[in-house]
Amino acid sequence: MQLKVQPIDIKVGKYKVVLNSIDAKELGVIEGDRVRVRNHESLTAIVDFTEDMIPPGMIGVYHELQQKLNKQWTETVEVTPASRPKSARLIRKIMDRQILTKDEIYEIVRGIVDESLSDIELSAFITSTYINDLTDDETEWLTRAMIDTGEKIEFDSHPIMDKHSIGGVPGNKISLLIVPIVAANGLLIPKTSSRAITGAGGTADLMEVLAPVDFSASEIKEMTEKVGGVLVWGGGTNIAPADDKLIKIEYPLKVDPHSQLLASIMAKKGAVGADHVVMDIPMGAGTKIPDIKTGRKLSRDLINLGERLGMTVECALTYGSSPVGRTVGPALEVREAFRVLESMEGPNSLIEKSTVIAGMMLEMGGIAGKGNGQELAMETLKNGKALEKMKQIIEVQGGDPGVTSADIIIGEHSIQLFAPTNGYILEFDNKRIVEIARIAGAPADKGAGVVIHKKRGEPVKKNEPVLTIYSEKKWKLDNAIKSAQLNLPIVVEGMLIERVPTYREL
Numbered sequence: 001m002q003l004k005v006q007p008i009d010i011k012v013g014k015y016k017v018v019l020n021s022i023d024a025k026e027l028g029v030i031e032g033d034r035v036r037v038r039n040h041e042s043l044t045a046i047v048d049f050t051e052d053m054i055p056p057g058m059i060g061v062y063h064e065l066q067q068k069l070n071k072q073w074t075e076t077v078e079v080t081p082a083s084r085p086k087s088a089r090l091i092r093k094i095m096d097r098q099i100l101t102k103d104e105i106y107e108i109v110r111g112i113v114d115e116s117l118s119d120i121e122l123s124a125f126i127t128s129t130y131i132n133d134l135t136d137d138e139t140e141w142l143t144r145a146m147i148d149t150g151e152k153i154e155f156d157s158h159p160i161m162d163k164h165s166i167g168g169v170p171g172n173k174i175s176l177l178i179v180p181i182v183a184a185n186g187l188l189i190p191k192t193s194s195r196a197i198t199g200a201g202g203t204a205d206l207m208e209v210l211a212p213v214d215f216s217a218s219e220i221k222e223m224t225e226k227v228g229g230v231l232v233w234g235g236g237t238n239i240a241p242a243d244d245k246l247i248k249i250e251y252p253l254k255v256d257p258h259s260q261l262l263a264s265i266m267a268k269k270g271a272v273g274a275d276h277v278v279m280d281i282p283m284g285a286g287t288k289i290p291d292i293k294t295g296r297k298l299s300r301d302l303i304n305l306g307e308r309l310g311m312t313v314e315c316a317l318t319y320g321s322s323p324v325g326r327t328v329g330p331a332l333e334v335r336e337a338f339r340v341l342e343s344m345e346g347p348n349s350l351i352e353k354s355t356v357i358a359g360m361m362l363e364m365g366g367i368a369g370k371g372n373g374q375e376l377a378m379e380t381l382k383n384g385k386a387l388e389k390m391k392q393i394i395e396v397q398g399g400d401p402g403v404t405s406a407d408i409i410i411g412e413h414s415i416q417l418f419a420p421t422n423g424y425i426l427e428f429d430n431k432r433i434v435e436i437a438r439i440a441g442a443p444a445d446k447g448a449g450v451v452i453h454k455k456r457g458e459p460v461k462k463n464e465p466v467l468t469i470y471s472e473k474k475w476k477l478d479n480a481i482k483s484a485q486l487n488l489p490i491v492v493e494g495m496l497i498e499r500v501p502t503y504r505e506l
């Protein structure tokens with residue numbers, strides 16, 4: 001069928017077209033099916049439907065496909081039904097618990113990278129791997145396919161250090177301290193991070209408060225060689241490009257399936273040529289890892305996958321039942337981390353966790369002797385070398401190196417929540433804290449988030465503030481308050497939890 005092209009200047013992240021339902025019926029396609037769109041070249045696009053936006057005889061072409069067709073633009077295109085790509089059919093095999101071959105896994109990853117899989121198919125891929133875990137071989141191929149479908153960095157000098165957290169604990173801003181500590185000690189650390197997956201601010205969201213985070217692989221190499229380290233967004237590079245496309249699906253589903261998590265992290269490490277990696281595995285209620293047994297199993301899986309890919313991996317099982325530090329949300333977290341860099345002023349949980357992990361890296365990189373890494377990391381914070389390095393990193397990425405914690409802008413609207421009674425913080429719900437920060441606007445609104453005045457186990461007096469919610473927009477703050485009041489993330493109780501009388505009145 002010949003259809004007249006109607007450009008639609010909206011980016012949808014996929015090759016997509018809109019057909020009038022009359023033409024779609026004629027072609028025998030329904031929403032989510034594919035059509036071949038042919039002018040001088042032939043491309044497959046996913047079909048959307050409309051009753052009125054596009055009249056019969058025309059085809060709406062979204063931005064990405066327009067860009068492709070633009071090379072040899074024509075007024076009309078030939079449109080024919082196309083079959084689903086092989087990668088879409090392979091996802092069904094995972095649902096049926098069949099083991100995929102290396103080629104099949106590569107086919108799926110190519111389908112993700114070249115945008116030929118729809119969001120529905122991608123979410124089926126995520127969901128099926130959540131239900132049916134991939135085997136060790138499949139996970140290795142998934143990781144390798146993610147590395148091979150993107151750019152790689154080869155450094156001339158080694159070792160290359162790297163660090164990654166599996167996420168899942170709110171307020172985990174430690175990379176902002178670890179990267180400068182490690183780089184200040186002469187090691188190279190080209191740190192790529194994802195944006196928030198299950199949280200309210202990933203390291204990429206945080207660093208973006210201070211400097212741009214979108215760079216090509218060659219820029220990352222150059223910047224790392226210049227100042228020793230970077231803090232960039234994995235999705236802004238062409239490094240493991242499938243990763244961010246999968247994370248975009250995981251984010252609304254709030255899931256991070258085991259094998260996806262392994263591949264997502266290790267592909268980014270493999271692509272930058274990391275030699276030594278420390279993994280932070282937060283554990284406890286409300287995290288991705290409920291208990292130490294599961295934490296040890298994940299550690300073994302990460303270590304084994306690292307071995308298969310030629311990296312030495314050490315894992316740190318860390319306390320995750322409470323947030324790290326006292327802030328959740330990009331700008332608030334950056335300000336808290338910056339205060340530690342500036343003056344060592346800050347929560348012990350943040351300083352201790354950051355220096356323990358940085359210390360492990362200094363030992364793995366041969367800069368500190370066994371058992372002395374944390375002391376050196378602490379020293380690097382105290383003597384201001386980490387702050388100096390952080391400023392160099394900010395500058396090389398195009399931010400303002402003169403920035404101080406006082407310059408960081410927090411959302412102008414805020415409200416405090418108060419303790420209803422004297423007592424102790426008996427329960428503290430990490431997931432609810434994240435939810436409230438997200439409703440307040442985090443991570444997209446950098447100034448949104450939550451400050452935690454009282455953590456689990458701490459004593460509190462009636463009417464003392466327990467949380468402050470910040471937002472850039474009044475209406476988002478109102479929604480966040482409503483959500484917090486409906487289901488409080490914190491339970492305050494006196495030492496007496498409940499008095500059970502001898503006889504209960506029925």
Ligand SMILES: O=P(O)(O)OC[C@H]1O[C@H](OP(=O)(O)O)[C@H](O)[C@@H]1O
Nearest residue numbers: 165167168193194197198199202203
């Ligand atoms: O949103 P959730 O799932 O909590 O965690 C995701 C965060 O965890 C990792 O942190 P890092 O890059 O090692 O600092 C990721 O890169 C991302 O920033």
Ligand SMILES: Nc1ccnc(=O)[nH]1
Nearest residue numbers: 165166167194261264
């Ligand atoms: N799945 C992931 C968890 C944490 N970090 C990542 O980059 N990816």
